[in-house]
Amino acid sequence: MKVLYAEDERQLSVAVTEILKMEGFDVTPVYDGEEALNALNHDYYDAAVLDIMMPKMDGIEVLETMRRDGNHIPVLMLTAKATVDDRITGLSTGADDYLAKPFSMKELVARLQSLMRRNNDYRHSVVKYANIELDSQSCELRSDKGSLRLNNPEAELLSYLVHHVGRSFSAKEINDEVWSGQESPEKAELYLYYLKNKLRQIHADIGVQIEDDIFTLKEE
């Protein structure tokens, strides 16, 4: 589990980094807000721990920017000023939890673990677009006019396409991007045809359009 830890107090950073590593986290320490944002833009993290008071860019700004950029990983804010206002600002900007300094290492570890657990639950999500909804856990595909059960690869494929509505793909790109190349372009093609029929069956307002072996999910 990769954690980004932004903290300008070097001594504290070293101590916390050590302890989190001992607890099995893969920690990347950074020392100011700009560095934090840079790291978040260039690498994937499972969670971020952000100090509010940091040079160059404070924790709240980092949080605002990353959320605006569509990064929704869990964020825990550290605040020296344990004022109610600070906590509220953090939470309302999109932090998932906060911890007031000085904090106990055990509590930090426990809160981080709890955040990760909750984030796993969030993966049970409902993807919505146009008149369709896809429940990622039950794989139920619904519209206002009908419903169907998809299998897992179909659900993964549809969820991916919904997040890239209007973009055109070849079957190979689908296999590479949705299934990390683990299946085959032929299977991707077949599954796109399955989805085309299934979306039509529930009278979805969007459909898989196929032209010269190029596939696009778009509004019908």
Next chain:
Amino acid sequence: MKQEDLQFYGKFMPKLEEIQTILMREIQAMLDSISTDSETALAEHIKCRIKSADSLCEKLRRLDLEENAVCALQNLSDIVGARMITHFVGDIYTVLELIENNDHWKVVTVKDYIANAKSNGYRSLHVLLNLPFGIGGIDTINVEIQLRTIAMDCWASLEHQLKYKKNIRNTALIVDELKRCADEMASTDLSMQTIRELIQKG
């Protein structure tokens, strides 16, 4: 019956047709003893056929046997066959019980490809019966009854097309996908069976 089938079976044809008619009648009588109401009927439909000369010869060749009617009658068990399609899995076993308790024939073997599905996903129950009718130098003839649900039948007809169609693109993928469909249909068949039992229990 096609001309080539009439030619192949020759003088045995009338007898085979008679056996087919009797088999059909026996099965229908057996089912009617339980219910004649179409709502609760055990069978959705029943089909009976005399194996075509084409596929019979193919089988004889495969078994390295002479390609003639007498040889077929003496060695093969599915020249006359019936297929019964049910709505639910449970009905198949109800019918099996009726077949086993019927003294118009002897049950030779029961192959349960529902409990033990074939590796490609094929599911059906095959019952081999011995009927007291002599033909072509044998005293009693073996016939086969296949029992399956509508879902299993639908699957088998698609799989059959795969088997006899050459040059299909991505055969391996299609085989995998058919297997998945078979398993999903089997699962849905069982869900429906379970729901039916719950409804009937009230």
